Amino acid sequence: MDLGKRLRSRGYRVTPQREVIYRVLQENEGKPLSLDDIHSLACEKRPGLGLTTVYRTLDLFRELEVALPVHLHGDSQYYEINEGKHHHHMVCLSCGDVELLEACLIEEIEDIVRDGSDFMITGHCMSLFGYCPDCLERGRGKGSR
Amino acid sequence: MDLGKRLRSRGYRVTPQREVIYRVLQENEGKPLSLDDIHSLACEKRPGLGLTTVYRTLDLFRELEVALPVHLHGDSQYYEINEGKHHHHMVCLSCGDVELLEACLIEEIEDIVRDGSDFMITGHCMSLFGYCPDCLERGRGKGSR
Protein backbone atom coordinates (compact mmCIF):
# COMPACT_ATOMS: atom_id res chain seq x y z
CA MET A 1 0.00 0.00 0.00
CA ASP A 2 2.96 2.34 -0.37
CA LEU A 3 2.81 4.94 -3.10
CA GLY A 4 6.31 4.31 -4.41
CA LYS A 5 5.59 0.65 -5.07
CA ARG A 6 2.31 1.37 -6.72
CA LEU A 7 3.91 3.88 -9.05
CA ARG A 8 7.06 1.92 -9.91
CA SER A 9 5.24 -1.33 -10.49
CA ARG A 10 3.39 0.38 -13.32
CA GLY A 11 6.43 2.13 -14.73
CA TYR A 12 5.71 5.54 -13.28
CA ARG A 13 8.26 7.60 -11.42
CA VAL A 14 8.19 8.65 -7.82
CA THR A 15 8.48 12.42 -7.65
CA PRO A 16 8.23 14.83 -4.74
CA GLN A 17 5.14 16.39 -6.33
CA ARG A 18 3.33 13.08 -6.38
CA GLU A 19 4.35 12.34 -2.82
CA VAL A 20 3.14 15.72 -1.63
CA ILE A 21 -0.21 15.36 -3.36
CA TYR A 22 -0.60 11.88 -1.94
CA ARG A 23 0.14 13.18 1.53
CA VAL A 24 -2.48 15.90 1.14
CA LEU A 25 -5.07 13.28 0.24
CA GLN A 26 -4.03 11.09 3.14
CA GLU A 27 -4.22 13.91 5.64
CA ASN A 28 -7.74 14.69 4.46
CA GLU A 29 -9.14 11.21 4.46
CA GLY A 30 -12.91 11.43 4.46
CA LYS A 31 -12.97 15.00 3.21
CA PRO A 32 -13.46 15.28 -0.54
CA LEU A 33 -11.11 17.91 -1.96
CA SER A 34 -11.47 19.94 -5.12
CA LEU A 35 -8.51 20.30 -7.43
CA ASP A 36 -7.99 23.81 -6.13
CA ASP A 37 -8.10 22.58 -2.56
CA ILE A 38 -5.47 20.01 -3.38
CA HIS A 39 -3.38 22.60 -5.17
CA SER A 40 -3.42 25.06 -2.28
CA LEU A 41 -2.68 22.41 0.29
CA ALA A 42 0.09 20.93 -1.81
CA CYS A 43 1.61 24.36 -2.35
CA GLU A 44 1.89 24.85 1.38
CA LYS A 45 4.20 21.86 1.48
CA ARG A 46 5.92 22.55 -1.80
CA PRO A 47 5.62 26.12 -3.03
CA GLY A 48 5.54 26.46 -6.78
CA LEU A 49 3.88 23.14 -7.45
CA GLY A 50 1.93 23.72 -10.64
CA LEU A 51 -1.80 23.38 -11.00
CA THR A 52 -1.21 21.42 -14.18
CA THR A 53 0.70 18.87 -12.17
CA VAL A 54 -2.24 18.51 -9.82
CA TYR A 55 -4.53 17.78 -12.74
CA ARG A 56 -2.14 15.27 -14.23
CA THR A 57 -1.39 13.62 -10.92
CA LEU A 58 -5.03 13.13 -10.10
CA ASP A 59 -5.68 11.59 -13.48
CA LEU A 60 -2.84 9.22 -12.70
CA PHE A 61 -4.03 8.51 -9.18
CA ARG A 62 -7.47 7.78 -10.49
CA GLU A 63 -6.05 5.37 -13.04
CA LEU A 64 -4.04 3.62 -10.33
CA GLU A 65 -7.06 3.76 -8.05
CA VAL A 66 -4.98 5.62 -5.51
CA ALA A 67 -7.69 8.28 -5.46
CA LEU A 68 -11.38 8.16 -6.21
CA PRO A 69 -13.44 10.86 -7.89
CA VAL A 70 -16.35 12.01 -5.76
CA HIS A 71 -19.56 13.28 -7.27
CA LEU A 72 -21.16 15.93 -5.11
CA HIS A 73 -23.74 18.50 -6.05
CA GLY A 74 -22.45 21.16 -8.34
CA ASP A 75 -19.95 21.23 -11.07
CA SER A 76 -16.45 20.83 -9.73
CA GLN A 77 -14.70 17.53 -9.42
CA TYR A 78 -13.68 16.30 -5.99
CA TYR A 79 -11.28 13.57 -5.03
CA GLU A 80 -10.47 11.56 -1.98
CA ILE A 81 -7.91 8.94 -1.14
CA ASN A 82 -8.94 5.36 -1.78
CA GLU A 83 -8.48 3.49 1.46
CA GLY A 84 -10.57 0.60 0.27
CA LYS A 85 -13.40 1.50 2.60
CA HIS A 86 -16.48 1.95 0.47
CA HIS A 87 -18.74 4.74 1.66
CA HIS A 88 -21.05 7.53 0.58
CA HIS A 89 -21.49 11.17 1.48
CA MET A 90 -24.03 13.43 3.05
CA VAL A 91 -23.65 17.01 1.92
CA CYS A 92 -25.01 19.94 3.89
CA LEU A 93 -26.87 22.28 1.56
CA SER A 94 -26.25 25.17 3.90
CA CYS A 95 -22.58 25.01 4.84
CA GLY A 96 -21.32 22.49 2.31
CA ASP A 97 -19.91 20.24 4.97
CA VAL A 98 -19.54 16.60 4.03
CA GLU A 99 -20.23 13.78 6.42
CA LEU A 100 -19.37 10.17 5.70
CA LEU A 101 -21.97 7.46 5.53
CA GLU A 102 -20.52 4.01 5.81
CA ALA A 103 -23.79 2.23 5.21
CA CYS A 104 -24.54 1.16 1.68
CA LEU A 105 -27.54 -0.64 0.33
CA ILE A 106 -26.05 -1.62 -2.97
CA GLU A 107 -26.68 -5.30 -2.42
CA GLU A 108 -30.36 -4.73 -1.85
CA ILE A 109 -30.46 -2.55 -4.93
CA GLU A 110 -28.69 -5.16 -6.99
CA ASP A 111 -31.26 -7.71 -5.90
CA ILE A 112 -34.01 -5.43 -7.11
CA VAL A 113 -32.27 -4.85 -10.41
CA ARG A 114 -31.65 -8.55 -10.93
CA ASP A 115 -35.36 -9.19 -10.58
CA GLY A 116 -36.39 -6.48 -12.97
CA SER A 117 -33.76 -6.27 -15.67
CA ASP A 118 -30.79 -8.02 -17.23
CA PHE A 119 -28.51 -5.12 -16.56
CA MET A 120 -25.25 -6.17 -14.90
CA ILE A 121 -24.36 -3.69 -12.19
CA THR A 122 -20.65 -3.14 -11.61
CA GLY A 123 -20.62 0.13 -9.72
CA HIS A 124 -22.72 2.91 -8.36
CA CYS A 125 -22.61 6.31 -6.80
CA MET A 126 -24.87 7.91 -4.28
CA SER A 127 -24.95 11.13 -2.34
CA LEU A 128 -27.41 12.43 0.18
CA PHE A 129 -28.30 16.09 0.56
CA GLY A 130 -29.75 17.84 3.53
CA TYR A 131 -28.72 19.83 6.56
CA CYS A 132 -26.05 19.05 9.09
CA PRO A 133 -26.79 19.15 12.83
CA ASP A 134 -24.91 22.45 13.25
CA CYS A 135 -26.91 24.25 10.60
CA LEU A 136 -30.19 22.84 11.86
CA GLU A 137 -29.38 24.14 15.30
CA ARG A 138 -28.56 27.57 13.94
CA GLY A 139 -31.92 27.62 12.21
CA ARG A 140 -30.39 27.35 8.77
CA GLY A 141 -32.32 24.21 8.12
CA LYS A 142 -34.77 25.31 5.52
CA GLY A 143 -35.12 28.68 3.85
CA SER A 144 -31.42 29.10 3.14
CA ARG A 145 -30.25 28.47 -0.34
CA MET B 1 -49.50 20.81 -15.47
CA ASP B 2 -49.40 22.92 -18.59
CA LEU B 3 -46.27 24.85 -19.36
CA GLY B 4 -48.00 28.13 -20.12
CA LYS B 5 -49.65 28.24 -16.71
CA ARG B 6 -46.49 27.36 -14.92
CA LEU B 7 -44.60 30.12 -16.67
CA ARG B 8 -47.21 32.85 -16.42
CA SER B 9 -48.01 32.19 -12.81
CA ARG B 10 -44.44 33.11 -12.00
CA GLY B 11 -44.33 36.10 -14.29
CA TYR B 12 -42.40 34.48 -17.12
CA ARG B 13 -43.46 34.70 -20.74
CA VAL B 14 -44.52 31.88 -22.95
CA THR B 15 -42.30 31.85 -26.03
CA PRO B 16 -42.06 29.43 -28.92
CA GLN B 17 -38.50 28.61 -27.89
CA ARG B 18 -39.61 27.55 -24.44
CA GLU B 19 -42.44 25.50 -25.88
CA VAL B 20 -40.16 23.75 -28.32
CA ILE B 21 -37.63 22.89 -25.64
CA TYR B 22 -40.38 21.64 -23.39
CA ARG B 23 -41.70 19.46 -26.19
CA VAL B 24 -38.23 18.00 -26.75
CA LEU B 25 -38.02 17.05 -23.09
CA GLN B 26 -41.50 15.57 -23.15
CA GLU B 27 -40.81 13.49 -26.23
CA ASN B 28 -37.72 12.09 -24.56
CA GLU B 29 -39.18 11.24 -21.21
CA GLY B 30 -36.91 8.79 -19.48
CA LYS B 31 -33.92 9.63 -21.63
CA PRO B 32 -31.58 12.15 -20.04
CA LEU B 33 -30.48 14.70 -22.63
CA SER B 34 -27.36 16.82 -22.67
CA LEU B 35 -27.64 20.49 -23.49
CA ASP B 36 -26.31 19.79 -26.94
CA ASP B 37 -28.84 17.02 -27.44
CA ILE B 38 -31.60 19.41 -26.49
CA HIS B 39 -30.20 22.07 -28.75
CA SER B 40 -30.01 19.81 -31.81
CA LEU B 41 -33.46 18.39 -31.24
CA ALA B 42 -34.94 21.81 -30.65
CA CYS B 43 -33.28 23.15 -33.80
CA GLU B 44 -34.99 20.47 -35.85
CA LYS B 45 -38.30 21.95 -34.79
CA ARG B 46 -37.20 25.55 -34.84
CA PRO B 47 -34.06 26.20 -36.86
CA GLY B 48 -31.92 29.01 -35.53
CA LEU B 49 -32.82 28.50 -31.90
CA GLY B 50 -29.73 29.62 -30.05
CA LEU B 51 -27.65 27.50 -27.73
CA THR B 52 -27.68 30.35 -25.24
CA THR B 53 -31.44 30.11 -25.11
CA VAL B 54 -31.18 26.42 -24.32
CA TYR B 55 -28.88 27.16 -21.39
CA ARG B 56 -31.14 29.89 -20.09
CA THR B 57 -34.31 27.91 -20.59
CA LEU B 58 -32.98 24.93 -18.72
CA ASP B 59 -31.90 27.09 -15.82
CA LEU B 60 -35.44 28.41 -15.79
CA PHE B 61 -37.01 24.96 -16.10
CA ARG B 62 -34.85 23.75 -13.27
CA GLU B 63 -35.95 26.64 -11.12
CA LEU B 64 -39.59 25.92 -11.92
CA GLU B 65 -38.93 22.22 -11.45
CA VAL B 66 -40.21 21.62 -14.95
CA ALA B 67 -36.95 19.78 -15.63
CA LEU B 68 -34.55 17.95 -13.35
CA PRO B 69 -30.78 17.83 -13.67
CA VAL B 70 -29.46 14.30 -13.95
CA HIS B 71 -26.03 13.35 -12.68
CA LEU B 72 -24.48 10.64 -14.77
CA HIS B 73 -20.89 9.63 -15.03
CA GLY B 74 -18.73 12.14 -16.80
CA ASP B 75 -18.70 15.85 -17.00
CA SER B 76 -21.66 17.11 -18.98
CA GLN B 77 -24.95 18.07 -17.47
CA TYR B 78 -28.05 16.13 -18.45
CA TYR B 79 -31.68 17.02 -18.00
CA GLU B 80 -34.97 15.26 -18.14
CA ILE B 81 -38.54 16.34 -17.79
CA ASN B 82 -39.99 16.22 -14.30
CA GLU B 83 -43.08 14.08 -14.45
CA GLY B 84 -43.16 13.70 -10.71
CA LYS B 85 -42.14 10.06 -10.91
CA HIS B 86 -39.03 9.67 -8.82
CA HIS B 87 -36.52 7.26 -10.29
CA HIS B 88 -32.86 6.51 -10.79
CA HIS B 89 -30.69 5.48 -13.72
CA MET B 90 -28.55 2.59 -14.80
CA VAL B 91 -25.89 3.65 -17.25
CA CYS B 92 -24.20 1.20 -19.61
CA LEU B 93 -20.46 1.74 -19.50
CA SER B 94 -20.11 0.30 -22.96
CA CYS B 95 -22.78 1.98 -25.09
CA GLY B 96 -23.86 4.77 -22.77
CA ASP B 97 -27.46 3.69 -22.85
CA VAL B 98 -29.55 4.71 -19.87
CA GLU B 99 -32.20 2.50 -18.35
CA LEU B 100 -34.67 3.66 -15.75
CA LEU B 101 -34.86 2.16 -12.31
CA GLU B 102 -38.06 2.95 -10.53
CA ALA B 103 -37.04 1.33 -7.29
CA CYS B 104 -35.54 3.55 -4.66
CA LEU B 105 -34.33 2.67 -1.21
CA ILE B 106 -34.17 6.16 0.15
CA GLU B 107 -36.47 5.39 3.03
CA GLU B 108 -34.28 2.56 4.20
CA ILE B 109 -31.25 4.79 3.86
CA GLU B 110 -32.92 7.56 5.81
CA ASP B 111 -33.65 5.09 8.59
CA ILE B 112 -30.00 4.18 8.73
CA VAL B 113 -28.96 7.82 8.77
CA ARG B 114 -31.42 8.68 11.50
CA ASP B 115 -29.90 6.01 13.69
CA GLY B 116 -26.36 7.11 13.13
CA SER B 117 -26.37 10.86 12.77
CA ASP B 118 -28.41 14.00 13.26
CA PHE B 119 -28.20 14.92 9.62
CA MET B 120 -31.57 15.80 8.11
CA ILE B 121 -31.84 14.27 4.66
CA THR B 122 -33.89 16.23 2.13
CA GLY B 123 -32.72 14.77 -1.15
CA HIS B 124 -30.39 12.32 -2.77
CA CYS B 125 -29.02 11.13 -6.05
CA MET B 126 -27.97 7.70 -7.15
CA SER B 127 -26.80 6.15 -10.38
CA LEU B 128 -25.83 2.61 -11.15
CA PHE B 129 -23.13 1.68 -13.64
CA GLY B 130 -22.66 -1.57 -15.47
CA TYR B 131 -23.50 -3.22 -18.75
CA CYS B 132 -26.80 -3.40 -20.53
CA PRO B 133 -28.18 -6.73 -21.79
CA ASP B 134 -27.30 -5.91 -25.41
CA CYS B 135 -23.68 -5.19 -24.68
CA LEU B 136 -23.36 -8.24 -22.47
CA GLU B 137 -24.69 -10.38 -25.28
CA ARG B 138 -22.24 -8.88 -27.74
CA GLY B 139 -19.41 -9.75 -25.39
CA ARG B 140 -18.76 -6.14 -24.52
CA GLY B 141 -19.39 -6.87 -20.90
CA LYS B 142 -15.97 -6.50 -19.42
CA GLY B 143 -12.76 -5.54 -21.15
CA SER B 144 -14.27 -2.62 -23.01
CA ARG B 145 -13.66 0.80 -21.60
Add this chain to the structure above:
DNA sequence: CTTATTGCAAACCATTTGCATCCGG
Protein backbone atom coordinates in the same frame (compact mmCIF):
# COMPACT_ATOMS: atom_id res chain seq x y z
C1' DC C 1 -46.18 50.32 -25.48
C1' DT C 2 -43.11 48.10 -21.99
C1' DT C 3 -39.98 45.07 -20.79
C1' DA C 4 -38.78 40.12 -20.86
C1' DT C 5 -36.58 37.27 -24.14
C1' DT C 6 -33.64 36.08 -27.84
C1' DG C 7 -29.39 35.47 -30.59
C1' DC C 8 -25.10 36.95 -31.62
C1' DA C 9 -20.44 37.97 -30.37
C1' DA C 10 -17.33 38.64 -26.85
C1' DA C 11 -15.84 37.46 -22.29
C1' DC C 12 -14.86 33.92 -18.94
C1' DC C 13 -12.68 30.32 -16.80
C1' DA C 14 -11.64 25.60 -15.79
C1' DT C 15 -9.06 22.17 -18.03
C1' DT C 16 -5.83 20.54 -21.57
C1' DT C 17 -1.90 20.80 -24.61
C1' DG C 18 2.81 22.09 -26.51
C1' DC C 19 7.23 22.52 -25.37
C1' DA C 20 11.68 23.48 -23.25
C1' DT C 21 13.70 22.20 -19.00
C1' DC C 22 14.49 19.24 -15.26
C1' DC C 23 15.42 15.13 -12.77
C1' DG C 24 14.40 10.09 -11.34
C1' DG C 25 16.26 5.78 -12.12
Add this chain to the structure above:
DNA sequence: CCGGATGCAAATGGTTTGCAATAAG
Protein backbone atom coordinates in the same frame (compact mmCIF):
# COMPACT_ATOMS: atom_id res chain seq x y z
C1' DC D 1 22.37 9.73 -19.99
C1' DC D 2 17.32 8.85 -21.49
C1' DG D 3 12.67 9.39 -21.28
C1' DG D 4 9.18 10.53 -18.05
C1' DA D 5 7.61 14.51 -15.32
C1' DT D 6 7.14 19.38 -14.45
C1' DG D 7 5.75 24.23 -15.04
C1' DC D 8 4.83 27.81 -17.83
C1' DA D 9 2.25 29.89 -21.47
C1' DA D 10 -0.92 29.28 -25.02
C1' DA D 11 -4.89 26.83 -26.81
C1' DT D 12 -9.33 24.82 -26.08
C1' DG D 13 -14.12 24.40 -25.31
C1' DG D 14 -18.17 24.64 -22.58
C1' DT D 15 -20.79 28.17 -20.25
C1' DT D 16 -21.95 32.96 -19.19
C1' DT D 17 -22.50 37.83 -20.10
C1' DG D 18 -23.38 42.34 -22.69
C1' DC D 19 -26.21 44.32 -25.77
C1' DA D 20 -29.17 45.62 -29.59
C1' DA D 21 -33.12 43.79 -31.85
C1' DT D 22 -37.44 41.29 -31.25
C1' DA D 23 -41.81 39.96 -29.62
C1' DA D 24 -45.07 38.64 -25.57
C1' DG D 25 -48.73 40.52 -22.94
